[in-house]
Amino acid sequence: GKEGDYVASGDKRQIFEINGFRVLPQICYDLRFPVFQRNRNDYDVMINIANWPAARRDAWDTLLKARAIENQCFVLAVNRIGEDGNHIAHNGGTAAYRFDGQTLAVAEDNHTSVVVVTLDSAELSDYREAFPAWRDSDVFTLEY
Numbered sequence: 001g002k003e004g005d006y007v008a009s010g011d012k013r014q015i016f017e018i019n020g021f022r023v024l025p026q027i028c029y030d031l032r033f034p035v036f037q038r039n040r041n042d043y044d045v046m047i048n049i050a051n052w053p054a055a056r057r058d059a060w061d062t063l064l065k066a067r068a069i070e071n072q073c074f075v076l077a078v079n080r081i082g083e084d085g086n087h088i089a090h091n092g093g094t095a096a097y098r099f100d101g102q103t104l105a106v107a108e109d110n111h112t113s114v115v116v117v118t119l120d121s122a123e124l125s126d127y128r129e130a131f132p133a134w135r136d137s138d139v140f141t142l143e144y
Contacts, residue, residue, distance in 0.1 A: 020121055021045050028052045031063045039071035041134045050079040054091040068097040072128050074119050081110050099124050
C-alpha cells in the first residue's frame with residue numbers, strides 16, 4: 001500500500017497501560033517479524049492494526065494465532081475491508097485471540113463491524129504462572 005511514502009518507521013518499542021492491561025501496539029508489517037514482538041512479560045495484549053491484503057489472508061490468520069501462543073498474550077487484530085487506491089482487495093480478518101491461541105471472536109469478512117470481547121487478566125496470569133515459557137526466551141540485542 002506504499003505506506004512508506006506516508007508513515008515513518010518507529011525507533012523504539014512502546015507499551016502503554018489501559019484498564020490494568022499492558023498493551024503493545026503493532027502494525028501489519030510488524031506481524032512478520034516476531035523478534036520485535038517477543039514478550040518478556042512486559043505486555044499482556046498485542047494490538048495489530050492492519051492493511052493486510054486478501055491475497056495473503058491465510059498468513060495473517062496464521063501469524064496472529066502464532067503471536068498469541070508464542071508470547072502468551074491476548075492478540076486483538078483489526079484489518080480493513082474493500083479495495084484500496086491501488087486496486088488491492090482487503091477482506092478483513094478482524095479477530096481476537098487468547099494467550100493459548102484459542103479464538104475469542106472473528107468479524108464477518110467483507111463487512112464493516114464492531115467486535116467486543118472481554119479479556120480476563122486473572123485467566124492470563126494463571127496461565128502464565130502454570131506455564132511460564134517467557135522465562136526461557138533467549139536474551140539478545142539487535143544492531144542496526
